[in-house]
Amino acid sequence: MVGVSPKIAPSMLSSDFANLAAEAKRMIDLGANWLHMDIMDGHFVPNLTIGAPVIERLRKHTNAYLDCHLMVTNPMDYVDQMAKAGASGFTFHVEVAKENWQELVKKIKSTGMRPGVALKPGTPVEQVYPLVEGTNPVEMVLVMTVEPGFGGQKFMPNMMDKVRALRNKYPTLDIEVDGGLGPSTIDAAAAAGANCIVAGSSVFGAPEPGDVISLLRASVEKAQPST
């Protein structure tokens, strides 16, 4: 398979938020490729986390790729502030961008951020096809493998049908899975074709988080050799 390399992205939602800069450095030093930042507005999902001010403060301490997952009702309102704060990737949910996704993707790209689209477990995968195939395509699809809102939930294996369908159609697309990924679920996700792996509780809850990061990467490399 050509063009997809593993990106292991610890979800900072499970980190010690009071020591975010140190936690970010620890993850990068342990081999993480990206840092996954969960932005929740308390409206699209029943939880409230962080926003652009925290991204901005974190950016002063790291050059890492900040993979921002926007679980918000009005993603357009966040584009400028997230770009200014130093976000690298901006992944919005298709459920709230049915009408304006073209405008939204264009705006994200104009700021230099990398656009991605996420879908909830109940959303059919076909809904994201136009966003991958349009003249202004997204560069990543995030398949939620839990209901968005909280870390530490159980992986939904039936979401792998979506990952398989996406990988069959788009051999070089970045496909991210998010929710319940860890040593016991990674092989299913990697075999289905996911190459960007978000993992929160399994990494931060492990005695040796670096071992979990390595294991996740090895599983993706084994399932999808990138040459």
Ligand SMILES: O=C(CO)[C@H](O)[C@H](O)COP(=O)(O)O
């Ligand atoms: O988007 C998310 C929740 O909405 C988180 O990124 C996700 O849940 C990661 O946490 P864990 O690996 O513990 O499931």
Ligand SMILES: [Fe+2]
């Ligand atoms: Fe997430």
